[in-house]
Amino acid sequence: MDAEQIRQLEPKLDQFLERFADCFHRKDTRVHLGVYVRGQLSELPQKSVEPIALEAGVAPRTLQEFLSQFKWDEDRLRDRMQHVVMTEHAGAHSIGIFDETSDPKKGDKTPGVQKQWCGRLGKVENCLVTVHLGYAVEDFHCLLDGELFLPESWDQDRARCREAGIPDTVVYRPKWRIGLELYDQAIANGLHFDWLTFDEGYGSKPEFLREVAARQQHYVAEVPRSFTGWLKAPRVVARQYHRGRRGRGRKVPRLASGSRSARRVDELLKDRVLRDQPWQPWRVKDGEKGPLVWECKHTFLTVKDENGLPGQRLHLVIARNVLAPEEIKFFLSNAPPQTGVGTLLLVAFSRWRVERCFQDDKSEIGLDQYEGRRYVGLKRHLVLSAVSYLFLAKVRQEWGEKPGVDGVPTPHSHGGSGAVLVG
16 A cells, blocks of 8 residues: 555554554554554565564564564464454455465575475475465455464474474375364354365365264365275175184175276276266356356266265265366365255356465465464464455455545455356
């Protein structure tokens, strides 16, 4: 924002930040909350600590210490932010979205940095990766939480972790496990999600899908084409099993003799159940260049349980890009059987909302510009960036269509109200 826009919004921003006042033990610490957020909302070309501090007339070292050393409760700040979302932005068809983002970094001192896949650059590069939980309802979206992905090489070097201030309780765990931790925390704070959705990096993990289902949470998961299951569940028998044909046998559930093996979802398109089903075109959302249309087929798939036996029976939606037919996506959902394909597609194609959050958070807020060496500083930077983004999201929703606020750098909205059958 420019100076005049900040001046117009100053009373609203002060009122917004006052909600977080009790997360700080001292007034002279709390004042830096306003410094940091105003810096992130400003027109500064770079929004790391030093330019923000210099613009505000604060010593850069002081603002660095605000992030990494001063005593204040970043967890309470996150919880308060989530409470604001829960009380003021709840609505029907709320969607939680798991995703991660990566940022290139130089050196080896930034917490969690190493050569790993950097989605931002599309190659393996020295970067850090953070996992996030996004939230979308109607035309509103924001980030609710984020956490560092700690690579195994870091976890195995606890001296390096201690140097970066990474607690012994923070260890390597898969990104999907981090996502569940963020989800559980949000639920504990009173948030509700009608749906969860995530890409195939998460959907490819059967254990993750079972964990989400165990939480009684509906989801629409993109899965890789190599994901396997049965269109018709095979018979399971529990017959006596004699090891070496000696002793008393034990009953072991297993597939009946001659049962067909589970097949890849991409191979199921050749099965007559799907082969003979016509593709149905759906407008999944309105993009910047017009309607985005995908054509779909739908059936049900029985997936394997933890023992490799027939487990849950899930919706299987196969979607093909009308403009690029070679682009095919596969989605599974544990929604009730009567749930319409349009609803499933609306959820499945909502991941752009968290991608938009990342794009805006980096281009407007400075999410990717953390330059510190301490874990607590990174953690605080993530939650402060989410607070700044939440303020922008609220401004756009409340004032975005009113005159006098043109040019405010806000989260963009290009989505329609849902998937609509074309024809």
